[in-house]
Amino acid sequence: MLIDIRDLYKIYNEGKESEVRALDGVTLQINKGEFVAIVGQSGSGKSTMMNVLGCLDIPTYGEYYLDGNDIGSLTDKQLARIRNREIGFIFQGYNLIQELDALENVTLPLIYRGVSVFDREDMAMEALAKVGMDDRAHHRPSEMSGGQQQRVAIARAIATSPPIIMADEPTGALDSKTGRHVLEILRGLYRSGTTILLITHDDGIAATAKRVVRLSDGKIISDKPQEVDWE
Amino acid sequence: MNLWQAFKMAFKSIAMKKTRSFLTMLGIIIGVASVVIMVSVMQGQAKKSMEYFEKMGDNKIEVQAYAYYDMNNETGQKLFDYCLSLSDLILGITPNVEINEKGTIQYGSKTLPVNDWDAIWANATPTGGGGMMISGDPYETMLRFVLGSESYGVCNNYTLAGGREFTYLEVEKTIPVCVLGSGAKEQLFGFTDPVNEIVTINGDPFQVVGWFESMDVEYNKSLDNIIVIPYTFNRSMNKNSSIQRYVIKAKDAQSTIEASTKLEAFLLGMFPLNADGWCETGSFRVGSDNSYAENAEKQNLMQSLVMGAIAGISLLVGGIGIMNIMLVTVTERTREIGIRKAIGAERSSIITQFLIESAVICSLGGLLGIGIGYVGTMIAGKLMADVFEGMILMPDPAIAIGAFLFSVVLGVIFGMYPAIKASGLQPVVALRAD
Numbered sequence: 001m002l003i004d005i006r007d008l009y010k011i012y013n014e015g016k017e018s019e020v021r022a023l024d025g026v027t028l029q030i031n032k033g034e035f036v037a038i039v040g041q042s043g044s045g046k047s048t049m050m051n052v053l054g055c056l057d058i059p060t061y062g063e064y065y066l067d068g069n070d071i072g073s074l075t076d077k078q079l080a081r082i083r084n085r086e087i088g089f090i091f092q093g094y095n096l097i098q099e100l101d102a103l104e105n106v107t108l109p110l111i112y113r114g115v116s117v118f119d120r121e122d123m124a125m126e127a128l129a130k131v132g133m134d135d136r137a138h139h140r141p142s143e144m145s146g147g148q149q150q151r152v153a154i155a156r157a158i159a160t161s162p163p164i165i166m167a168d169e170p171t172g173a174l175d176s177k178t179g180r181h182v183l184e185i186l187r188g189l190y191r192s193g194t195t196i197l198l199i200t201h202d203d204g205i206a207a208t209a210k211r212v213v214r215l216s217d218g219k220i221i222s223d224k225p226q227e228v229d230w231e
Numbered sequence: 232m233n234l235w236q237a238f239k240m241a242f243k244s245i246a247m248k249k250t251r252s253f254l255t256m257l258g259i260i261i262g263v264a265s266v267v268i269m270v271s272v273m274q275g276q277a278k279k280s281m282e283y284f285e286k287m288g289d290n291k292i293e294v295q296a297y298a299y300y301d302m303n304n305e306t307g308q309k310l311f312d313y314c315l316s317l318s319d320l321i322l323g324i325t326p327n328v329e330i331n332e333k334g335t336i337q338y339g340s341k342t343l344p345v346n347d348w349d350a351i352w353a354n355a356t357p358t359g360g361g362g363m364m365i366s367g368d369p370y371e372t373m374l375r376f377v378l379g380s381e382s383y384g385v386c387n388n389y390t391l392a393g394g395r396e397f398t399y400l401e402v403e404k405t406i407p408v409c410v411l412g413s414g415a416k417e418q419l420f421g422f423t424d425p426v427n428e429i430v431t432i433n434g435d436p437f438q439v440v441g442w443f444e445s446m447d448v449e450y451n452k453s454l455d456n457i458i459v460i461p462y463t464f465n466r467s468m469n470k471n472s473s474i475q476r477y478v479i480k481a482k483d484a485q486s487t488i489e490a491s492t493k494l495e496a497f498l499l500g501m502f503p504l505n506a507d508g509w510c511e512t513g514s515f516r517v518g519s520d521n522s523y524a525e526n527a528e529k530q531n532l533m534q535s536l537v538m539g540a541i542a543g544i545s546l547l548v549g550g551i552g553i554m555n556i557m558l559v560t561v562t563e564r565t566r567e568i569g570i571r572k573a574i575g576a577e578r579s580s581i582i583t584q585f586l587i588e589s590a591v592i593c594s595l596g597g598l599l600g601i602g603i604g605y606v607g608t609m610i611a612g613k614l615m616a617d618v619f620e621g622m623i624l625m626p627d628p629a630i631a632i633g634a635f636l637f638s639v640v641l642g643v644i645f646g647m648y649p650a651i652k653a654s655g656l657q658p659v660v661a662l663r664a665d
Contacts, residue, residue, distance in 0.1 A: 051659040054573075056572075056573055056657065056658040056659040056662070057657050057658070057659040057660075058657065076577075076578055077577050077578070077579075080572065080575055080576060080577040080578070081575065081577075083572070083573060083574065083575045083658070084574065084575020084576075085575070089573055089574070091662075095566075095569075095570045095573070095662065096570075097567055097570055097571075099243070099244060099247035099248065100243070100247075104243075108571070108574055109574040109575050111236055111240075112571075112574065112575040112576045112577070112580060113575065156574065160575075
């Protein structure tokens with residue numbers, strides 16, 4: 001089991017009148033190599049779910065085991081290591097650093113990982129090539145279209161070859177054609193063995209996943225596999 | 232991530248955000264430069280005024296005593312005799328008398344006017360208050376006769392460049408000898424040795440027995456243009472026959488105070504005050520340059536404090552500028568910190584990066600500030616040199632380094648603090664920031 005969460009809560013303003021239960025007792029297991037879509041309306045708690053699963057946020061209650069490690073017991077430094085090596089993030093807003101060009105953005109996680117200066121540029125270029133952005137290596141985010149920026153963001157996520165990719169509305173800001181291209185890249189990663197977590201509100205996008213988990217008001221309301229036809 | 236990487240990242244970030252980096256630096260540049268300039272000006276001025284008092288003489292006591300009924304200059308003799316009894320405290324005593332009559336001095340074919348005030352007045356410009364402003368060359372070159380004892384040089388802080396001062400006997404016996412100041416020697420003899428040469432003063436032959444080194448006081452060149460003659464010539468050369476002013480050279484600062492006190496007591500005995508608090512038989516005054524120097528030193532100290540306060544305030548204002556821009560910068564970069572954390576940056580990596588970034592910006596700003604401060608000091612020095620002749624401004628490296636360190640430390644602290652705060656956030660919180 002790769003991801004194992006048990007009875008997880010994320011509660012804002014607990015005990016106050018304005019209390020919000022973004023996650024309200026969620027239990028979920030995901031195996032290595034799955035392609036899971038987490039689907040829900042806005043406010044259903046799906047982004048909170050990704051943040052908690054991606055160690056970007058800490059749950060209020062509950063247990064989270066990632067590859068057997070109890071995340072709740074890890075230090076800040078160990079969490080940084082997990083974010084760096086185990087998980088690659090793809091955000092809706094790309095979250096590229098504006099001052100750095102594509103190559104530098106992709107190199108960043110490799111720098112934090114401690115990859116030697118001789119290898120990391122090759123690795124970053126390889127990642128850019130996988131998303132077809134190697135010819136734009138020295139463009140800054142402001143010089144690229146949304147789809148290109150998202151592909152750079154994907155390259156950054158996969159540069160360290162993490163076993164898990166978490167994508168939060170990766171196509172949300174893209175037109176349908178570039179959106180399809182991005183999903184194609186995700187399917188390619190899935191085929192090569194990466195576990196994919198795709199967070200979306202769009203059933204059409206969710207249809208690309210092999211398993212769909214539906215969230216509503218912080219609770220899982222359905223969790224079932226589905227047949228997909230990718231060709 | 233290693234330190235080299237952090238350095239590269241910091242430089243990258245600075246280079247990418249030139250305007251912001253420059254604004255950050257500006258506070259430091261202004262702060263450091265103003266401190267350097269102000270402190271330099273202040274120190275230059277203090278040095279200048281102290282120089283005057285040092286040259287004019289430490290441990291010098293000036294005594295002025297004047298008896299209303301004293302036809303035989305007995306006051307002077309008594310004062311002289313009394314001073315001899317203070318030999319433990321003093322090195323010498325000399326009358327300080329200037330002859331105001333115009334005269335001449337001649338050597339070989341060269342005849343020069345002495346006390347040629349006419350030339351000075353011809354060059355003087357009237358001031359608003361009805362006085363005259365003496366300036367220009369004649370005042371710097373005009374020769375003057377002064378009457379003195381065998382201790383004239385010692386008492387007035389001259390150093391012999393060649394020959395000797397008078398002897399006691401030469402003074403006593405009214406032997407026609409003279410000692411020249413360096414300016415007088417140059418004008419008459421050029422570079423040749425004047426010792427034992429005969430000059431003609433007002434028609435009478437005098438033997439030059441010695442000459443003094445230059446006093447090198449920038450704004451009182453006339454100190455070097457003296458021709459010292461034994462004071463016993465007073466009667467024949469000076470229509471004013473009574474000698475009133477004496478200069479006494481004490482051994483050290485302590486002796487100066489002691490001798491001054493004793494002289495005052497002695498002169499009070501000579502010129503007793505009546506019931507109304509004033510003297511019917513004469514007047515006197517005892518003063519030493521030490522008290523002037525002390526006053527000047529006090530004044531300098533006060534000036535230093537005021538200028539230091541101003542400099543400190545400008546540094547503080549610069550510091551607040553640094554603080555502000557750093558706080559704004561890092562707040563605006565919270566999102567970047569969030570991104571970096573999301574892709575695996577450890578807290579320490581982020582803090583290191585920001586530490587280096589602010590240290591580099593502040594150091595660059597500090598160095599620029601020192602550079603501008605030095606240039607500014609040179610310019611200020613040039614401007615001041617025109618007004619206050621010979622005033623030299625030199626930035627104090629210790630002050631420059633102090634101001635530099637202060638700004639760097641300030642910049643680093645305020646550059647770090649928000650970074651430390653932001654890096655402690657959950658990545659998701661930092662990512663949400665705009």
